[in-house]
Amino acid sequence: MSDTEPRTDGGTMTTTARLRRTLDQTTVEDAGLYVVLIFAAAFYLVPIESGLVTSFKTGTAIIETAPFAPPGASGLTFEKWQAAIDALLRGMGNSLLYAVPATVISAFVGSVTAYGLTIPTWKQSYKAVVLMLIIAGIFIPYQAVLVPLTQFWSQWVQLTQTLSFVWALGVPDDYAGIIELVITHVAYGIPICTLLFRTYYKTMSDEMIESARLDGATLRRVYRRIVLPLSGPMFAVVLIYQFTQIWNDLLFTLVLVSTESSPAAPVVLILAGLGTSLEGQDFALRMAGAFFAALPTLAVYIFFGEEFAEGVAA
Numbered sequence: 001m002s003d004t005e006p007r008t009d010g011g012t013m014t015t016t017a018r019l020r021r022t023l024d025q026t027t028v029e030d031a032g033l034y035v036v037l038i039f040a041a042a043f044y045l046v047p048i049e050s051g052l053v054t055s056f057k058t059g060t061a062i063i064e065t066a067p068f069a070p071p072g073a074s075g076l077t078f079e080k081w082q083a084a085i086d087a088l089l090r091g092m093g094n095s096l097l098y099a100v101p102a103t104v105i106s107a108f109v110g111s112v113t114a115y116g117l118t119i120p121t122w123k124q125s126y127k128a129v130v131l132m133l134i135i136a137g138i139f140i141p142y143q144a145v146l147v148p149l150t151q152f153w154s155q156w157v158q159l160t161q162t163l164s165f166v167w168a169l170g171v172p173d174d175y176a177g178i179i180e181l182v183i184t185h186v187a188y189g190i191p192i193c194t195l196l197f198r199t200y201y202k203t204m205s206d207e208m209i210e211s212a213r214l215d216g217a218t219l220r221r222v223y224r225r226i227v228l229p230l231s232g233p234m235f236a237v238v239l240i241y242q243f244t245q246i247w248n249d250l251l252f253t254l255v256l257v258s259t260e261s262s263p264a265a266p267v268v269l270i271l272a273g274l275g276t277s278l279e280g281q282d283f284a285l286r287m288a289g290a291f292f293a294a295l296p297t298l299a300v301y302i303f304f305g306e307e308f309a310e311g312v313a314a
Helices: 015-025 028-054 059-064 079-116 124-139 142-157 173-201 206-214 219-227 229-248 251-256 267-273 283-293 295-303 305-313
Strands: 004-006 012-014
Touching: 028 283, 059 283, 079 173, 079 219, 079 229, 079 267, 079 283, 079 295, 124 173, 142 173, 142 251, 173 229, 173 251, 206 219, 219 229, 229 267, 229 295, 229 305, 251 267, 267 283, 283 295, 295 305
Parallel strands: none
Antiparallel strands: 004 012
């Protein structure tokens, strides 16, 4: 690869000259901004790097090396990652069983609810009351509903008895907890999803909606043909937010599933006890497990990253 580039006068510019020109054009403000960005990047990346290299260290290497220093040849091991994958793989599947449907359902219901509270023309005071009741759900802390939630599922609904025909097919009745987690997270996710979608829908062109209504489009058709296709960026924001919240939630999981030995135990429940024993903490195993458990959320951010940025900007 050549270290020169064409100039406007037909000549070439060396790498050194190109670097000198860049430095000459850099102001003090630019240099200060670059320094701040470098320190900010280091502030966030050094802990991640430290945890990652720790996951590849033997117990001796963890004691003998600095947290952010890579292990030597004698201190490198992949056994912790293999052990973490073996321990968490079942939990990853269980977490996906409730995180994916709960995320999708809460996002769709929030979109439809926000559409009904924004686009259709009905009495504004009624809209405000309904919106206030929905938004109030955001401010109810998880801890305040733990006892009613437990009573609701164990005494009133009793899914284990209701779905006895499913367990008769060979499915462990522990998976009733997965269904309970789906419904619970959907109920808790609808308020914030509604708020985010309503904020987005209020920026839509009223003329476009009115034109569709004048052409005879029903409210359902307006949503399906106009509003829904334009909601992609906000769906990305809501899906990322909801999936991350649901995937990382431990409190509802402890209440509804309760034990990591359950066949339906999600990954966060298994991860909480991973690497803990009477002999002490296995830090390498815990770090490997933490990074492995974070892969689905990382994949969601990568997959919806462009739409997420567009939705946040909107």
